[in-house]
Amino acid sequence: xxxxxxxxxxxxxxxxxxxxxxxxxxxxxxxxxxxxxxxxxxxxxxxxxxxxxxxxxxxxxxxxxxxxxxxxxxxxxxxxxxxxxxxxxxxxxxxxxxxxxxxxxxxxxxxxxxxxxxxxxxxxxxxxxxxxxxxxxxxxxxxxxxxxxxxxxxxxxxxxxxxxxxxxxxxxxxxxxxxxxxxxxxxxxxxxxxxxxxxxxxxxxxxxxxxxxxxxxxxxxxxxxxxxxxxxxxxxxxxxxxxxxxxxxxxxxxxxxxxxxxxxxxxxxxxxxxxxxxxxxxxxxxxxxxxxxxxxxxxxxxxxxxxxxxxxxxxxxxxxxxxxxxxxxxxxxxxxxxxxxxxxxxxxxxxxxxxxxxxxxxxxxxxxxxxxxxxxxxxxxxxxxxxxxxxxxxxxxxxxxxxxxxxxxxxxx
Numbered sequence: 001x002x003x004x005x006x007x008x009x010x011x012x013x014x015x016x017x018x019x020x021x022x023x024x025x026x027x028x029x030x031x032x033x034x035x036x037x038x039x040x041x042x043x044x045x046x047x048x049x050x051x052x053x054x055x056x057x058x059x060x061x062x063x064x065x066x067x068x069x070x071x072x073x074x075x076x077x078x079x080x081x082x083x084x085x086x087x088x089x090x091x092x093x094x095x096x097x098x099x100x101x102x103x104x105x106x107x108x109x110x111x112x113x114x115x116x117x118x119x120x121x122x123x124x125x126x127x128x129x130x131x132x133x134x135x136x137x138x139x140x141x142x143x144x145x146x147x148x149x150x151x152x153x154x155x156x157x158x159x160x161x162x163x164x165x166x167x168x169x170x171x172x173x174x175x176x177x178x179x180x181x182x183x184x185x186x187x188x189x190x191x192x193x194x195x196x197x198x199x200x201x202x203x204x205x206x207x208x209x210x211x212x213x214x215x216x217x218x219x220x221x222x223x224x225x226x227x228x229x230x231x232x233x234x235x236x237x238x239x240x241x242x243x244x245x246x247x248x249x250x251x252x253x254x255x256x257x258x259x260x261x262x263x264x265x266x267x268x269x270x271x272x273x274x275x276x277x278x279x280x281x282x283x284x285x286x287x288x289x290x291x292x293x294x295x296x297x298x299x300x301x302x303x304x305x306x307x308x309x310x311x312x313x314x315x316x317x318x319x320x321x322x323x324x325x326x327x328x329x330x331x332x333x334x335x336x337x338x339x340x341x342x343x344x345x346x347x348x349x350x351x352x353x354x355x356x357x358x359x360x361x362x363x364x365x366x367x368x369x370x371x372x373x374x375x376x377x378x379x380x381x382x383x384x385x386x387x388x389x390x391x392x393x394x395x396x397x398x399x400x401x402x403x404x405x406x407x408x409x410x411x412x413x
Contacts, residue, residue: 050143051107100122131165182292188255195247259291301316347383353385
């Protein structure tokens, strides 16, 4: 059965929700709700999700008790339970004009949030690391305790109070799908490295070095290898190496398929002045930035509607983590609380930028501040350069408009 098709009480809930006034927030602030919280007409639910069961807590207007219901991991069952709680509030003399739900970001992603929003239920996804928890060494942790903590943090966020928790921006299905090729390629590149290291480690057991598994004729060269004792490789080791080489060949073929498909999609896309494809083309024109880096930056960072430049740097995890108390003033290093893919990609891009854009203003700025030659200074300043490089494309329109020139050196011809 398709989601939302059939089910007792579900059609009634949908008709009511579409007919009533629904004060949805028009803008998004991760730290607090921008919609006035009317507690007497708002049904609040917090969901603790697991693979097989969902534990749902609710605050029902006009009802003193705070129910806690364990459901099967099924969106239809959740919708029916919200219907029953709203009917319960109606019997208590309270008209429900708004239903809000929240759950913690995790394995299940955003499908439930989109599914509930399509049925006029305001849904938020809580950033898992933004909820304050007890710092006891062996604190109690159960689904019931976690649900109470989610509800307490969510109510504070709804009241507009800061630092209770932060919400994650819910992407559309198209936005999520656009990130898949880059993420799959990253996973395959990691798998390729693991296979190569495994082959080299196995050969090292027999005193063999200098073998390159990435060569096209690596499988034929394997038959000519001799151990330190001058004998051919044992049968089992030789069979294992050949299986690893076959896996490596398959992984490299899949990487090439992803790269060629990305180029094909960019070529087939209309040459519009705005949109993600226009942003990818614009950034990829800069010498030293390839299609892979441009695609990752656009889909992981630049296409997001972040509040300001500081929010962009925090999202990439390229901001500091101060440790100040009394007379102690020090930095603990990078916060690393943002998107790890963007952070790693920008630091790699910063090192490439020093090679391919030697005459640019940003590279001169880096050279002046690392003139002392100390490695610690270079390590600190390369992060600062990565942050500047990330903020430069953000000065373009978020839609990818090419009317404004990028703040990066132009591509060489």
